[in-house]
Amino acid sequence: MSIKESSEAIFSESPGKIALRTLRRDKRSIISLAILGFVISISLLAPVYAHFIAHTNPFNSSLDALAHVGGKSVPVLEASTTGLGLGVTPIGPTWNPSSYFLGADGQGRDVMARLLYGGRNTLLIGTSAAIICIVLALLIGVIAGYRKGWVDAILSRLLDVIWAFPVYLLAISLSVVLLTSGLTVGFIHLGPGSFALPILIIGVVYIPYVARPIRAQVLTLREREFVRAAVGSGAKDSTIIFREILPNIIPSILVFVPIIIALCMLTESALSFLSIGVQPPSASWGTIINDGLALLYTRPWVGIAPGLLIVLTAASLNLYGDAVRDALDPKTRSRGDS
């Protein structure tokens, strides 16, 4: 394209369209979306793997099952035969997709199959919680930082209460309540297996972590010349927020997204340890991490594998976030990348 043509092309497109095009061509976004897509699809295909490839039901305890390793049948839970013969160890990774690829857990179940099924629950809970967190944090942070005064004081105290609140106590208490009689809120009855509670708790717990930095940024931005100009010219608050403030805090929010999602997935692990959220025999990456803790000295893979998947998910979101950030930033584009 000649310089004239390309500049015409640039000026005739909306900034949004330009950003999208930049993004689509960015290698990072392609790679990261591919990885994310991979993780999501193998999680969705969990039943296919379990049924057709591994021939296992990963939700039934099978302490007497047999695994096929190198042509031989081996008990999945091997009692120790050396020394005093103490302890029973689940089989380790066989690297054979049709029989306990990553080994078995303490109940004799196929870890790989559970990992795939678990992805659904973790991705669901983790992303839902992260969305709740970020949306509410945006709301609270922007309003508090922009309005200042009484509104800011009340919202900031609310953030203080949330951040200082003993979530573990609430979780333990809630788990006993749910296990005993369930929780009835209005006409909604929640049992221990309900995902609504862990999503809500995890989402709310991290709101201050995103809201306070946003509020700090908004406090600064508000005093900038271009915002004061807009205020002076009589523009509505909502216009100012959407036109001037939000676009400038998007990069900050973007960096938080993968961090918050990773933190939400890990908090899901803590909550399912307390029996809130994913109930046995269902799996999530968090419950498998918990299982892996009890097998750390003999079968470390049970704990490592779900951690790797969390890293993969968070890292690809991270990469994608960087690509989005660069795509949205007109100054980066002028640096000549993409």
Place this chain on the structure above:
Amino acid sequence: MISFIGRRFSAMIFVLVSISILVFLIFFATPGVDPAARIAGRNADQQTLMQVRQSFELDKPLPIRYLSMMRHLFVDRDLTSYVNRGAKVIPQLSQAIPATFSLVIGAAVIWLLFGLIFGVLAASSKRKWLDPTISFLGIVGVSLPVFWLGEVVNLITQSKLHSSVFRWVPPLGYVGLSVDPWQWFLHLLFPWLTLAVLYAGIYVRVLRSEILVVMSEDFIKTERAKGASEKRILYKHAARMSLMTIVSLFGLDFGALVGGYALLTEVVFGIQGVGKLTFDSLQNFDLPVIMATVMYASFFVVFMNAVVDVLYAVLDPRVRRA
């Protein structure tokens, strides 16, 4: 300034009161936590049960119990534990505080240094591969569950490689700084590193992002036009502005950790700090200790946020204190 302090102080009271009420209600709404039967012992007869309930004031109505507990905690300062009869709660807490402070401050120094160095490196380095590598490592740090990481560290330093590479690693636990500074350091080294990993990951990413944002600001371009060297611009302006977010996060993290949020790290490494106290009291359903640790934590959270708000004004004079 005085009105600021006054306002924030009353805000603190508000936060402490509301949280204490919530804790109290949550505790007694939980089935099965009645301490009387657990203390009275197996197969206790009803009379013994009643004596124990009376000695705990569990037979009085809820609001009276709440006020009585608050009075014992704040006024008389002689609140005693449900589980360890006769053991005063406040001395338990004050004995645990130095350990947690040591753990958190040390870890904070490490993660701030890491965050600063690698965040700046990631944002400004000419080498193309450095940025994604550092960012990836940062995300790995965030994604590692603390308890698991601590157990792995123990597995390596205390068990598998204890007789060879890590012979110098002392047994788990905490040694006071005034008791033996060198041992204090050695005992805390791995707990510091473990706790710092998560936060280093976050701060590296955040700092890098903030620096990039600021770097592209117009006034930086003006500085460049004026001829200032890249390094000078970076350190003088970008860092200062990026600090707003970092300071916000650090206020939240430090406040939470000092208040007991590092409980998993303390449990894994056998450090008798505020976090471990919190953890034990939750396991035991020991309401007086739970209440004391929660009040302590809330105080620190509110305090740190107030400090941070003051720092905003210092960093960016345009921001008037709210």
Place this chain on the structure above:
Amino acid sequence: MRRRSLVLNSIISAAAVAASVLVGGATSQAASAGGMAPYDPAHAGGTIKLVAAAAAGSLDPKINYTGQYWQLYQASYDGLLGFRYGDGKASFEVVPDLATALPVMSNGGKTLTFTLRSGIKFSNGQPVTVADVKASFERIFKVSSPTAGSFYNGIVGADVCLKTPASCKLDKGVVVDAKTNSVVINLVAADETIISKLAVPHATINPANSPVKDAGTTPIPTTGAYMFKSYDPNKSLVMVRNPYFKEWSHDAQPQGYPDQIQFQFGVTPTAQVTAVENNQANWAYDPIPADRLNEIGTKYASQVHVNPLTAMWYLPMNVNLAPFNNVKARQAVNYAIDRAAMVKIFGGSQLAAPVCSFLPPNFPGHTDYCGYTKGATPDKPATAWSAPDLALAKQLVKDSGTAGQAVGIVVSDDDVNKQMGVYLQSVLNSIGYKATVKPISGNIQFTYIQNTKNKVQISVTQWYQDYPAASDFLNVLLGCASFTPNSDSSINMAGYCNKSFDAQMNKAMALGLTDSAAANKLWGQLDQQVMKDAPVAVAFTPKQLDFLSSGTKNYHFSLQYKMFVSQLQTK
């Protein structure tokens, strides 16, 4: 009794031994078979370091009810009687401690006459007098000891003391004479287990001026080989030699070897194993985590001691709540559980053995039978469990009409119990129920499953013997008197109250006073009879695993209090 914290420890008395000794008015001590070797000063000294995840509550010997501290009390506090320092069955014997001899029984067993030894001092220098003895018994009621109403309510005057503990006076129940050093205990009725009850820490002798409430973390002066120097429940418990101790009975309170015993708290179970391996601690208190068992069984095999216990892991089923108010459903569970699989979860066949009978192996009254194994029925039992019968279990569930019902399995949230729960969920699902696992904090699970308000259908729990008498299992766990609705203290978790079965148990208990052999035979029959009704499902009997560091020697195991701490040697 149950092993975990806050649960009853033991009153162990070999009823037969007690009976014969009482009749004969036996002599106090003899270096009889099974006792400890004489004290050897060459091995004395050093510090024994024990590690545990948590402290065990109050240090007051009249309050504390945990195995963790009763193990320490044996080397520190003394009662009129005590359990013998010995190996095997010898550790069940009750021997005179602060008394010169076993009591002289009179008045049809309602009066026990002791003579207090002279010359013994408390660890603060005060001499032990009969006034201290009387005050100690009154103190049981003044501090509302957990066993005040269950063990010591037979003392004359106890009923008044239970009603108004603060002003408790046992002038008629515990009659003392300072001139002759005699202590006379008067009971309301003869009690064959009183000998054991006088040997447990709740009946130890404390100074008369001990606080009249739970002493909590303040140590009370001791009479034994060790005293308590300091106690911080968040950090550690330290015992040192009692400076005023002079060995008066090698069987009851032998001299100890270490100069100091230190119990450190706050160490996770896996860290305890590592500490013992690294010689940073001598012994780990908490059960060894499953993934370390093979490691210690191979690399450190010489430091591992496994001892049998008369105990059981079992599943109480609420007979008053669906679906287990139907006997076929309960029998189905008994047939369905793979006891060998549960043994695997516990740690393997070296650490536990499948069992169907209510009375554990090597227990008075135990018979080798199993009605709930493949190829057998409760009416035609086999001699041992071999395999589950899932087909029969499924059929029974169908026949009972309870198929498809929701069942909640309440377990402790520690790893082993949780795994048991998950396994049972799978089994119950496979026989036709919709099962869920409900893990609850170990600190409240035990009382939680007792309270009928919580509507617990089935749970997993443990029972360890208090004394080797069948009544301790059958009568305590399945008797009507142990079932109190809406109370946290209702040890008959199954809620099983069968009047005719109660009558038969009373018959067996009465028979035990005169003919223990016949009584035990009757108990064996009652065991088989009640299991036809299947109020519980018995899974397996566990063993005790002790892991010691390589430098720790002279390990001896008491069937009553587990490892003898004061006899460990580091030199």
